[in-house]
Amino acid sequence: MADDVVLTAPLFAGLEPDSARTLIASMKSIDVGRGDVLFHEGEPGDRLYVIREGKIKLGTRSSDGRENLLAVLGPGEMIGELSLFDPGTRTATATAxxxxxxxxxxxxxxQTWLAxxxxxxxxxLQALARRLRRTNEALADLVFSDxxxxxxxxxxxxxxxxxRPVEDGIRVAHDLTQEELAQLVGASRETVNKALADFAARGWVRREGRAVVLLDVDRLERRAR
Known part of the structure; x- marks a missing residue:
């Protein structure tokens, strides 16, 4: 089942299933515990990773210590593909x-495989383009969205x-702390908590620790516009 998810990664797209599974078998599998760092910002980028299980966050830290969460990635998504086309140091820290x-x-x-x-x-390249599009959308949201x-x-x-569908909505186990969710949104924890409390009071969501149940997706979609 895990390999079925991995096969959706762009690295394996377009390959025959047998070829894709042969490539997967040749890759090194690494167990990463919660809180462990896969690589640090500024390190040489000489590895590409595909997530098989779990979630990895990508974040950066400013010179004054402030953190910014760029993305949360899960099974089937790649990390480190940028340095394949633009060799250099890592632009973010990857943490489980x-x-x-x-x-x-x-x-x-x-490179041998691609040859x-x-x-x-x-x-x-399509995956990189999608990542760039998402980055551009996030920048626009910071300017134009509350x-x-x-x-x-x-x-x-x-x-x-x-x-994952549940009886009364969609349960999202994001595994983020309140601070990390605020970093992902680009706002203070207090402001994000206030927004979540308002959504809950309106019956749009239900908070469950490091998870949230979306009860009214239509209202959330209208609010996100």
Missing amino acids: ISDAVVLEMGHHDL STPAVAEHL VPGRVAKALLDLSSRFG
């Missing part, structure tokens, strides 16, 4: 927010990847 398993491939092995299967490079709108959009984005 739940116990995770990742598949690792060195760039030398990846024999050039069609995969197109899918990797905090409640950004919170609603973040919840919907997390639900599209981590949500």
Whole structure:
């Protein structure tokens, strides 16, 4: 089952199932505990990772110690593909927010693989384009959207990847602390908590620790616009 999710990663797109599974078998599997750092911002980027299980956050830290959460990634998503096309240091720190398993491939092995299967490079470039589009949307939201709108959009984005249907809605086990959720939205923890409390009072969501149940997706979608 885990491999079925991994096969959705752009690295394996367009490959015959047998070829994709052969590639997966050749990659190193790494267990990462919650809170463990996979790599640090500023380190040489010479590895690509595909998440097999769990969740990894990508974050940056300013010179004065403030943190910014760029993304939360889950099974089937890749980390470190940027340095394949633009060699250099890591632009973010990757930290597990739940116990995770990742598949690792060195760039030398990846380049060899791409030389024999050039069609995969197109899918990797498409993945980079999607990542850039999401970054541009996030920047626009910071300028044009208020905090409640950004919170609603973040919840919907997390639900599209981590949500599971339950009797009264969609349960999203995001595994983020209140501070991390605020960093993802780009606002203070107090302001984000106020928005969540308002959503709960309106009956749009129900908070459950490091999870939230979306009770009224339509209202959240309208608020996110």
